[in-house]
Amino acid sequence: MSAPLNLTKNQALVFDALTRAEGPMSAYTILDKLRDHGFRAPLQVYRALEKLLELGLVHRLESLNSFVACSHTAEACCRHHGTVAFAICESCGQVSEFHDHAIDERLASFARLKGFKAEKTTIELRGLCSACAG
Numbered sequence: 001m002s003a004p005l006n007l008t009k010n011q012a013l014v015f016d017a018l019t020r021a022e023g024p025m026s027a028y029t030i031l032d033k034l035r036d037h038g039f040r041a042p043l044q045v046y047r048a049l050e051k052l053l054e055l056g057l058v059h060r061l062e063s064l065n066s067f068v069a070c071s072h073t074a075e076a077c078c079r080h081h082g083t084v085a086f087a088i089c090e091s092c093g094q095v096s097e098f099h100d101h102a103i104d105e106r107l108a109s110f111a112r113l114k115g116f117k118a119e120k121t122t123i124e125l126r127g128l129c130s131a132c133a134g
Contacts, residue, residue, distance in 0.1 A: 007051075013037050014048040015069065018058055023093040024066035059084060061095065063124050071097040083107060085123040091132035 007015060017033050018025060025033075027045045039045065049067060052058040058067050068086075082104035087096045103123070111118045127133075 008048070010039070010044055011048040011051050013039075014045060015052055015057055018052075018067060018069040021069075024061050024064050024068045024088075024095055026064075026066045030067070059086070059097070059122070061086060061088065061124060062122065063126065064088065068095050068097070083121040083123060085125070087125045087127070087129070089129035089132055090126055091128055094129050094131075096129070 013034055014030055017030050027042055027049060030049075031039055031042055031045045034045070049058065049060075053060060056070060058069050060067055082101070083099065085098050085100065085103070087098070089095075107118070107121055110116075
């Protein structure tokens, strides 16, 4: 997927680094990859990531403190979905993003029942992918 046209140079470079990556990347790994493009400070990466997260183009994997590009096209980015879920392989590091509308409905029902206003829902499943488990 190519970077949307409305991104700044730094945002586009960070987005491109994440889309080319074979797995999740920390902000410092992104910084190291982009030093030849003029990145000198972590703040440059964090500012770009903040905007990319806001646009739904990348996701933060809380348990790994790292980032991945959204697996959807820019037209159907995840800010239009409910719950974002990831299966993370503990062995090879592969991350698979998925959505399940039944889970969305169940969580929304729970929140309504409890009077809770959810702002963001991310589910991370950690274990072994089929290749590593086999």
